[in-house]
Amino acid sequence: MIPLRACITKYPSACLRKRCVSDSKSRLLHSRAKKYGRRRLVAQSIGNQVSDKPEKSPVETSGPTPSSRGGLLSRFSRTRDVEGGTQHFQSNGVRDAAITALAGVAVLFFGGVAYISWYKKKVLDKIELAFAPGYDPALELATHGAKTSSRTHGIDDLDLDSDGPWTQHLRRKEQDILDRIINGEETGHYYVLLGPKGVGKTTMIFDAMQPIQADGVSVCDAHPDLEVFRLRLGKALNYEFNEDSQTGLFQRRDPREGGPALDIERAMNKLEKVALRCAKKRGRPFVLIFNNIHYLHNDEEGRNMLLQLQQHAESWAASGILTVVFGSDDFWPYQALRKTSNRMQVLCIYDLSSTEAHQASLRMRPSHPTTSTTHSRERTSSVIELIGGRLSYLNKTMRSKDPLEMAKHLLEVEKAWLVSQIGLIPDCDDDVMDEQKWSSCSWLLLREFVKRRIEQERHQLARIEAGELSAEDAAGLPLPSIPYWQCRQIMTRADYMEDLDRANIISIDIHHEVRPDSELILHAARQVVEEEGFDELLDGVRARVDEIESLHRTRELTFKDLKPGDRLRLAVDKGGALLLEEGK
Structure with missing residues (x-):
């Protein structure tokens, strides 16, 4: 038997050649494993190493030489290094993915919290801007109409559609108290302006708003449809009811899911926060005017809405942060508000007296150049006798060329309408x-x-x-x-x-x-x-x-199966005496 050392000494070139090939393949696969991190490369490396081993001769079975033993150990150690590097690379990838996901969730969460906080503050700032002096939608429309009407000169004899400033040259006795209310000088109460249509309630409100440029005042017109009323309230308060927010990205509920009553309650709560914030620096309350509240239906839904507004008006009047003014042409809102009122004050607006109507007509008549100036006091008295002191009728008659003819025409129209109704x-x-x-x-x-x-x-x-x-x-x-x-x-x-x-x-x-x-x-x-x-x-x-x-x-009784000569006997028994006799 040839010793192992003698075998290695006898065939040195073959052993070194196989060992060099095996080492070069291992280094190549090791570099690939580090680059791509694939387990199959490790398996291929092990398989190649096993396949590259020389067949053992009977002489070689006695045991490996020290040099061959060292080569095998080095090859297996390199194989374990490749496997460990791949596992280390994969563990780093999972950890990085988890950290990235957690970071994204954290950024989304804190970003959403920051956006919601910013949006809530922005909403309060926008509501506060609605009460700032300057532009007010209702006042702007009223003043624009007054300016355009003052430039209009083509008025027909029977012009029923022309509207002008009713109280441009007239100051009513109720204007003083209304000025104090609009200016925020009257606190501790909320008010109801009650009077028939056309007496000048809305015009008096706008006359009180013009000198202060609607500072701290907002006007909202009521509507029978609560959805429309919700939009009008949002326009008056500069509030979008969260419809302009991006909170849908964070799976928030639809802001309109609760209906108009709940949306109006949200708006009232926002307004209360703004009023509390501005009460100290202003020194006087805000004024919120609900005009024409008689347009609400006198049913359960309409009365509930009126009660909802009244509850806020009571609490705001008690704290002195906001004064609510209701305007109505009909009587039923006053009856509904009176049931639960504690701080309500009512201002009844009537027609002008005969003397006041004469003064108003004399002041309104020369302000329109198309009207004739040759009119006597007797003709004016005849006009006022027909139409009374209603400002809307005075405005129409005094703007025409012939006020008496206009008054007669208005009477004919009113009579035709009355007969058509009743x-x-x-x-x-x-x-x-x-x-x-x-x-x-x-x-x-x-x-x-x-x-x-x-x-x-x-x-x-x-x-x-x-x-x-x-x-x-x-x-x-x-x-x-x-x-x-x-x-x-x-x-x-x-x-x-x-x-x-x-x-x-x-x-x-x-x-x-x-x-x-x-x-x-x-x-x-x-x-x-x-x-x-x-x-x-x-x-x-x-x-x-x-x-x-x-x-x-009346009820009709029909009897069937009666023959000629048959008789019927009917009796009225209210006490049941006949039934008792028949029972006996």
């Missing part, structure tokens, strides 16, 4: 019974107003004849009034009062005094009532309504 229909069908019931009850009340006006004129004429009153002072009788409870008795239906008030046929004040809505309504009703045969027509319609109602209460 006209009587003789021998009406049962389909219009409810309408004729309402119309007949309405004419009962209007006829009573006409009777009281005739009584006023008779009493005034008696005083003039007795020398107690001069003819000049006798001009301009006030509208006749009837207490609310007595109107219920006259009409026999209490629920019709609200419908007449909503139709602007009557007006009700806080003293529960019922009056015709205007002098035009009273004159139109008087012309209808004084027509020949009106009382008979009214009584005939009421009789027809009673007849139809009695027919509806």
Whole structure:
């Protein structure tokens, strides 16, 4: 047997050649493993090393030489180094991916928190900007209309659509208290402006806002649709109800999911924060005006919205940070607010008196160059006798070339409208019974107003004849009034009062005094009532309504299987005595 050392000595070139090839392959695969980190390269390296081993001869089975033993150890150590480097590389990749994901989540979270905080502060700043002096949407529209109307000179004789500044040259007695409210000098209360349509409530508000450039004041018009009212409130407060935010990226709920009532509550809460923040540096409260709140429906939804606004008005008035002003043409909002009011003050706005109407007409007439200046005081008195002291009617008549002709035209239009609303229909069908019931009850009340006006004129004429009153002072009788409870008795239906008030046929004040809505309504009703045969027509319609109602209460009994000569016996037994006798 040849010793191992002798074998290596005998074949040195072959052993060195195989060893060099194996070492070069190992170094190449090791560099590839470091570059790509693939496990299959390690497996290939091991396989190549095993395949490159020389076949052992019988002489070589006795054991490896020290040199060959060292070569094998070095090759296996290099193989373990390649595997460890790959595992180390893979563990570093997983750790880097996890760190990157956590960093992204952290940036997203803290970025979202920072954005929401910034957005909330921006919302409060925008609401505060809505009360800053300068631009106000409602005031800008009102002043722009006044400027354009002052430059208009083409006015026809019967121009009903021309609108101008009603109180441009007139300051009413209620303007002083309204100026103090708008300026923020009256604290601790919230206010309701109550009066019929056209008396000048909104114009007085704008007149109070103009000197201060709407500093601390915002105006919002009500609407029957709460979604529209929500948008109008957002416009007045410069608040978008979170619709302009990007919080949808953070899976926030839809801001409109709760409905308009919840959105309005959010807006009120934001406004409260702004009012608290600005109360100290301003020294006076904000003023928020809800105009035409009678446009809200008098149902559960509308009354709930009115109560929601009133609750905030009560708390803000108690703290002195914000004053709320409600404006209404109808009486029902006052009734709804009165139930839960503690700090509410009511300002009733009436028509101008005869003297005030004369002064207003003389001031309004020369301000329009298209009107004729040759008009006498008697013609002006005739105009005021027809239209009264309603500012909207004074504006239309005094802007025309012939005020008296304009007043007569307005009376014809009002009479035609009144008859179309509550006209009587003789021998009406049962389909219009409810309408004729309402119309007949309405004419009962209007006829009573006409009777009281005739009584006023008779009493005034008696005083003039007795020398107690001069003819000049006798001009301009006030509208006749009837207490609310007595109107219920006259009409026999209490629920019709609200419908007449909503139709602007009557007006009700806080003293529960019922009056015709205007002098035009009273004159139109008087012309209808004084027509020949009106009382008979009214009584005939009421009789027809009673007849139809009695027919509806009548029941028809039909008997079958009766032969000629058969008899029926009917008895009215209210106490049940006949049933007891039959039972016995």
